[in-house]
Amino acid sequence: MNYVVGVFIMATKALIIGGGIGGLAAALSLHRAGVEVTVCESVSDIQALGVGINVLPHAVRILDGLGLREALERTAIITSTLRFHSKQGQTIWAEPRGLEAGYDYPQYSIHRGQLQGALLDAVRQQLGDDAIRTGHHFERVEQTEAGVAATFVDKRTGAAVGEYEGDVLIGADGIWSQVRAQFYPDEGSPVYSGQMLWRGVTESAPVFDGRSVIMAGSNDLKAVIYPISEESRRAGTSMLNWVAERQLGGSLPLNPADWNRLGNPDDFIPYFADWQFDWLDVPALFTEAERIYEFPMVDRNPLPQWSFGRVTLLGDAAHAMRPNGSNGASQAILDAEAIARCLSDDNDVERALLAYESERLQPTSQLVLDNRETGPERVLEIVAERCPDGFDKIEDVIPHDELQAIADSYKKLARFDRESVNQPK
Ligand SMILES: Cc1cc2nc3c(=O)[nH]c(=O)nc-3n(C[C@H](O)[C@H](O)[C@H](O)COP(=O)(O)OP(=O)(O)OC[C@H]3O[C@@H](n4cnc5c(N)ncnc54)[C@H](O)[C@@H]3O)c2cc1C
Known part of the structure; x- marks a missing residue:
């Protein structure tokens, strides 16, 4: 000024x-x-430092205004879809994201x-x-x-x-x-949630369309997986960022929130042993990472x-x-x-x-x-509670309107609903 x-x-x-x-x-x-x-x-x-991160369209709009879009799009994945899956790998909900959802600005998944x-x-x-x-x-x-x-x-x-x-x-x-x-x-x-997160990056074959963010499981055991490299996507592979989450309970471990602390595969991979879905072998993905970081789920x-x-x-x-x-x-x-x-x-x-x-x-x-309260991931909790052993048809477990309402209300709360993001400058 x-x-x-x-x-x-x-x-x-x-x-x-x-x-x-x-x-x-x-x-x-x-x-x-x-x-x-x-x-x-x-x-x-x-x-x-770090691994993957998502940048949502309201923030991309700001980065675009700062002249960063070209540099970011050389390396970021332009996210197409957010997918929620049960512990059995079944699809609960898949919604288009960013440009695919009619926003004027994309969502990025990036290192x-x-x-x-x-x-x-x-x-x-x-x-x-x-x-x-x-x-x-x-x-x-x-x-x-x-x-x-x-x-x-x-x-x-x-x-x-x-x-x-x-x-x-x-x-x-x-x-x-x-x-x-x-x-x-x-x-x-920081305030500890009782959950531990293990994070890593693994080179893999593309999953779904190679531009999707996937969340699977529920609060006690969850995986979040998404690609973060446009260079790999262009080369026909996928650099998959993943987070494995497990409820440990207890109090905050010593040396609690160091982003660079290495984790032990035995602390979480065995718990995912049967997560071998027709769209991804999750334990293999975790096992093949070069380095695994451990970070407690905390906030303030x-x-x-x-x-x-x-x-x-x-x-x-x-x-x-x-x-x-x-x-x-x-x-x-x-x-x-x-x-x-x-x-x-x-x-x-x-x-x-x-x-x-x-x-x-x-x-x-x-x-x-x-x-x-797990934000938009609430749908995972609802499905895990209502049918812990999986389902035949998702409509029998949770109506489409309920899924849509959860997705829409989080976007409004976080101020990235389409109307807000697409407002003229
Ligand atoms: C090393 C590192 C790795 C991370 N990895 C991930 C990840 O993989 N996934 C994810 O979702 N989020 C990660 N985060 C957190 C993420 O960047 C933030 O949650 C988010 O982007 C908000 O950014 P921020 O600028 O507020 O905080 P941060 O991005 O954390 O930046 C804070 C900065 O302040 C510096 N700093 C700290 N104390 C002092 C001090 N006393 N004086 C001067 N500088 C100081 C730090 O070195 C850091 O550069 C990581 C953060 C760090 C620092």
Whole structure:
């Protein structure tokens, strides 16, 4: 945002803490709004970490506006269908997604690292290399009436690496947010659902049309499988991202939410032994992965407040949610667009951050809570309860209208119903 004071043009200076999906999307959005941005990222070398992630059409609309669509479509799968299957592999529900469903924007299934990499390249090109300070682990922010001052250390050594000043500070530092912890010092660890997730990627033959997201099973034992590489699809194979989910109960394991912790195949593959469907051999898919990561299903309780004077929260730092509904990255991108718009609509930074909070806090809190009830995956629970041993005809188990109503209500809640996404700009 540029605003005129006398004859000088003053630009708002924003410090963004965290160069993940939300932080980088915010950097691009704020830059477009005329805000001067510095992104401070804890790690010294941003690598292509994680496995698959979905980006829903409302977030793709924003990424398109940031000029990223071409880069993303070189690597992302343009998702055609979302499919729900029972534990026996039977089809419960299949619905078209993105372009196939008449949206003006696609849904992407993509490697998280490729998404982050595309955002990072765009930030470097559009804002310059200097806009990203890696090796800057946020410690603390102080506020005065005129601005913010944040201190950073090198996480590996603990040595101070600098103090930066700005007009506004945005905490986009993920589920273990240090910015959030400064305002909620007693919050502690994320909330554990009792389920463990094992994640991996396996090269395979295409499943269904090679562009479908598949969810099978129910809360006690579930698999989520989708392709994430357009290069592999063009070569006639499929790079399948998968998540195996098992109810363990108990309390949060030690060292709970490290995205890079390796998992043990014996902890989950035997439980899927009879998941050999005519459309996929699920245990073989898991077994053939080169690397398996383990991550507990966690989230954070909704907060009453995100904005404190000139400081606010964004993405997982504000509203880490369970992955049901595939909304984490998309909601972070929606936050990024909203904060840039609010800061460009109002020269008063504190008022702008309150406007951002009042637009985004309530809908994302509702999503956090709805995802605890498994979001759109609720259909899996209903079918598992009503006919645990499988069914002859799905219509006898759950009427089509009930399935449609569950799918539609989640889209409205997460604000990616077709009417909202296709609204003229
Ligand atoms: C390494 C990694 C792997 C992931 N893998 C997956 C995956 O496979 N599937 C999936 O669905 N989601 C994954 N996620 C989470 C997913 O990216 C987020 O849920 C979602 O995209 C919202 O993004 P975000 O920007 O809010 O948070 P994140 O993408 O988590 O980004 C937060 C960023 O803040 C940085 N950071 C943390 N603390 C500090 C600090 N004190 N100072 C400065 N920087 C800090 C982190 O290094 C990270 O780059 C992963 C996250 C990470 C960090």
